[in-house]
Amino acid sequence: MPSSKKFSFDSLYAKSTPKGKSGNPPIRGKxxxxxxxxxxxxxxIKELIESLTSGLEEEGRNLAIYPHPQGYEPLREFIATKVFNDRNIKTNHENIILGNGSGEHLYMIAEALLNPGDIVLTEEFVYSGTLAILRRFQAKIIPVKCDEQGMIPEELEKSINKFHQKNKPKFIYTIPTFQNPLGTVTSRKRRIKFLEISKKFNIPILEDDCYADLNFSKTSEPAIYSLDTTESVIYIGSFSKIIAPGMRLGYIIAQSDFINRINAIKSGGGVNEFAAIAIHRYSIKYLKExxxxxxxxxxxxxxxxxxxxxxxxxxxxxxxxxxxxxxxxxxxxxxxxxxxxxxxxxxxxxxxxxxxxxxxxxxxxxxxxxxxxxxxxxxxxxxxxxxxxxxxxxxxxx
Ligand SMILES: Cc1ncc(COP(=O)(O)O)c(C=O)c1O
Structure with missing residues (x-):
């Protein structure tokens, strides 16, 4: 009879595997x-059902094959048009990869860029999901002082100068539009300043723009990506905040070389085409409204x-x-x-x-x-x- 003693994985985990955490969803209040x-x-819901139905009727048979590694092409084309119209970002579907929420992209970007001990600069309070990923890759996270317009460029430059000689920061992570959690919006002037700093020190910017559409006013500040002339900005967006997080669909936009490296990291046979088809049909017809x-x-x-x-x-x-x-x-x-x-x-x-x-x-x-x-x-x-x-x-x- 084989022993029924429970097998232990304790001695087998990779050194970098974080300590265990319950997979239960957090307790929620009313x-x-x-x-x-x-x-x-x-x-x-009604419109999503309609969109999924028409999408599946038109090309459901394609679910028999694995999706394109960068995700459903018509949705990437839609995103390219959307970010051009809304954020003045000039790109095309080849420079976009769909992912399982923008959280997956944050993970892949961290995996592509970070060695243990690398420095990432960010707002003094920032989205805890990003923090968890940066910690997972053992980054040294340096908070940069903020005011009501977000990260202060002079403080950013001061921090870079402090570390530049010994351990040059790997990237600047910012949520410049309706920052999570501070709610701040960085002015155009500051965005340009961030790009000047990025250029001066040769440090890329990761712009997390997932709240840009949730704008209650008639004015908006340009995406940092749209002001950049050197392809140093990596841009991420998401359908979580504008349709639903349960759809699990986000996107990354970046220069071709970086996209190729991310493609090399991405595994799992592409992105959920079922969700992508529904989002694509839905977005064309209903998203703006x-x-x-x-x-x-x-x-x-x-x-x-x-x-x-x-x-x-x-x-x-x-x-x-x-x-x-x-x-x-x-x-x-x-x-x-x-x-x-x-x-x-x-x-x-x-x-x-x-x-x-x-x-x-x-x-x-x-x-x-x-x-x-x-x-x-x-x-x-x-x-x-x-x-x-x-x-x-x-x-x-x-
Ligand atoms: C700033 C920011 N980035 C990324 C995400 C991840 O969103 P998702 O993976 O659902 O696209 C969130 C979620 O709250 C967020 O606040």
Whole structure:
């Protein structure tokens, strides 16, 4: 009889494999300001069904073969046209690779560029998914001071100068439009400055533009990619924020040599063609209109959150007033530790992300919180913020 003792993989893992983590989804509150979910009621289910049906009727038989390694060509062509119209980015389908969400591209870019100990410069608070990937590749992540216009170019240059001689930074990662979590938008002038710095030190920029379409105003700042003349910018975008994260489709745009290297990393027989066909048919017919209506809904939600914060937090906190994206960044007195209240808050069904989760070195931001206004209704947002204020009052914070 073979022994029934459980096999252990402990001595077999690669040195770089991170410690175990439960694959269970996080516990969510009724008032879910923690994660960036879109409005569930405005997901275009009917239109997606129609798009998938017509797409499959037209070319469903092609699912019998593995997709193009860079993903469904008609969708890449659509993306090339979209980024030209919306972001003045001149590219073509050959310079685009589809991926399983833009998160997959962040991973592949990190894999392509990073050796352990390499430096990546980024905003002083930044998307925790990117941080997890950079840590996975053992990057040294250097936070650059920000103000209400995002990363400060002088501070960026100062940081580069500090490390340049001994360990030249590998790339600058920025979310210049409706930054996650700060909600800031970098001005055109600063974007140009970033490119000057990039050129001066020969360091590429990774521009994560996944919130650019969630713009509640009539003005916008140009994509850094569109201002670049040296092909030093890598651009990523996603359908997660404008259709649904469950579609798992994002894209990378870059110069041909870099695209070829990413192609060499990408494995798994291309990208889900089933989703790509649906997104392609849907986008041609409905996406523009859907983004417009999504932005109207999100504007009302943002306003509800701003009003609730004004009524319940008054002068005891500061918060951003973003003109787009999905987040409000709440900042309290530096002595206050909001991260310690996360569990208690969840018990009262209010989810939020404490600011230290977005800190590259986890050493600041405990007095801050990221509040996502995408998921709940304006009424629920109003109730939830009130509940959060009651929890803080109970803990003598408000
Ligand atoms: C700045 C940023 N980049 C990338 C992603 C990853 O998005 P996805 O993989 O769903 O395209 C997110 C998700 O929240 C994000 O906020």
């Amino acid at each position: 008032y879910d300001f923690a994660v960036a979910y879109p409005d569930p009621n405005s997901l275009p 859907h983004i417009e209506s999504t932005n109207k809904i999100l504007t009302r939600k943002r306003d509800a959150m701003l009003a609730a914060l004004g009524e319940n937090f008054g002068s005891k906190a500061e918060w951003s007033k973003p003109n787009g994206g999905l987040y409000i960044w709440l900042k309290m007195n530096t002595k206050i530790d909001l991260s310690s209240l996360r569990e208690e808050s969840l018990k009262s069904e209010v989810g939020f992300q404490p600011g230290d989760l977005f800190s590259p070195n986890s050493d600041s931001g405990k007095n801050c919180a990221r509040l996502c206004f995408g998921y709940n209704t304006p009424e629920e947002i109003y109730e939830g913020i009130k509940k959060l204020a009651i929890i803080l009052e109970k803990n003598q914070i408000l």
